Amino acid sequence: MKGIDKNDLLWMYRKMKTSRYFEQRMEKAYLEGKQPVFNIGAGPVPGEMHLSTGQEPAAAGMLVHLTKDDTVTATHRPHHQAIAKGVDLKKMTAEIFGKKTGLGKGKGGHMHLFDPDVKFSCGGIVGAGMPHAVGAALANKKMETDRVAVAFIGEGAANSGAFHESLNLAALWKLPFIVVVEDNAWGISVPKNKSTSVATNDIRARAYGIKGYLVKDNDPMEMYRVSREAVERARNGEGPSLIEIETYRFLGHFQGDPELYRDKAEVPKLREKDPIERLKKYILKEQEVTVMELEAIEKAVVNEVDTAFEFAIHSEFPEPEEALEDVFA
């Protein structure tokens, strides 16, 4: 690939590894207190848990091109996006453990992570973050910056009103806005071909007169390339883009999902094409990077994540009365 930066690839590798290892630990922590009988409200991490394992290229391939001043709105499945955006991992982990030291002092939880220092937010309502990113892009334009705003959504959200209204506004106002549609093929149990009138959402970009891209087969390198182009266009005032990436959901919609709706053979097949392993192979083959360098990254990742978990686990819970604080400014 032309003009590819080795450091970008190593950055992507690190972020994808961080997300993967973070979620491996989170998966275990989530199951604590939920065995042998699964009770969604039990254990150190209660409530719903949506993991992004397998979807890492969507976040890393885009966010490698952004700075902390660019805005990201993310989904109910936000860990890979948050990690690649540079959200404080200790505070994020503490939030998911419901601790006072968390991003939202224990009030938000895993679906509601807010880190204004790196302009990151996410939410539990499908498609709802997209207009917020349009608003951020509008602000960027009004304030005459070259900052961009990126909304991550799932393919299910592309059938909501918010999606279509946002695209029209972003196009109408020619905003530095990009939407990344993470097509993991499933809206909980509903396959894409049962929810979406077109095969791929990049086609829909045409209806709004904006640029549409399709990244096939969860390819980290292609995501990197396409995103770079979209971000450059946005920064140069050339308007919004839509990128759809065919990605993989290795796990259930949420942890505890019996997944009776999909073929048992699907996930093992997807796992054979693990995007992190693919990126690793590419880096070793195409770049002057040694196995030892990658191992050093892997070690650093484990250390960073373990430190975050230690911090979260040993942090204090909020006092009950703190529930009444922070409703108003």
Place this chain on the structure above:
Amino acid sequence: MQTTQEKIKKLTGSKAMNLALRQEMERDPRVFIMGEDVGKYGGIFGSTTGLYEQFGAERVMDTPISETGFIGAAIGAAAEGLRPVAELMFVDFHGVVMDQIFNHMAKIHYMSGGHVKLPMVLLTAVGGGYSDAAQHSQTLYASFGHLPGMKVVAPTFPRDIKGMLAAAIRDDNPVVFMFHKTLQGLGWMDQLDASLGPVPEEAYTLPLNKAQVVREGRDVTIVGAQMMTVEALKAAKKLAERGIEAEVIDLRSIKPIDSETILKSLAKTHRLVVADEDYFSYGITAEIGALAASDGFRYLKAPVVRLATPDVPIPYSRVLEKFVIPDAKDIVNAVETLVTA
């Protein structure tokens, strides 16, 4: 309800709902279901398990995440004479579709001078208590109860769930049917005794506008719905050990409120505690408090006590959530203060 030689089965709230849907779909070909994950998945809260297999994709329709679209379409289909049951997983998700609900579903009958009927049901889950945080844990009784033109029900026990869902489907008006997640008897949540109960197997209906006295007592009336009814019963048991006999009223209907049952109880006990999992302001506690002040003033020997989730979004962390949602302990404390005052 008929009481002749019924076959009674013990069912969970979820299975009771499921049976009502099945029987109504068998009885009336105009009934069909639309919603997210109601097909093969069988509903996230199990309400449509097996219906896709029995009735097929034409009558148990998985929809895209297009709430304005499919709930709007339910309104259109109902206006044509079909009887759609639209499920929208969490009550919290209704934000995106409120226009269809309060400007259309609730008003079309009225605006048409009664010429257009909308015999439809909007099914949705309410309730917190399991750390699902601010956008998945609300109990928005009042938001729906406030708007004229729709009936709003929130039954607690499996027998009521089945009979009232059947009645909602047969009703010629739009009915918002709220079920409480924790009372569904789902394998993956807290297991409550109240989520399992005797249910007649044959089809039957129950009135959509009647509360029920679920425990008789002479000293105080406690009014609640769903989990607050369950907590009130728990509290009543504790209070009985201390010689205080509480009467517990399960509201069942949020709109209309059955004022007759409440006032009758008040005439006997002279004291009132209202417990609500919904937010404090403009909610059930205010509504029933106002009822007591206006129509039951002469019965009251003490001020009405309002227990509700304070005016804050539902927090995630377990300690915080426990603090905001009222429980049996809060009710016991309130009653003890009230009775000794």
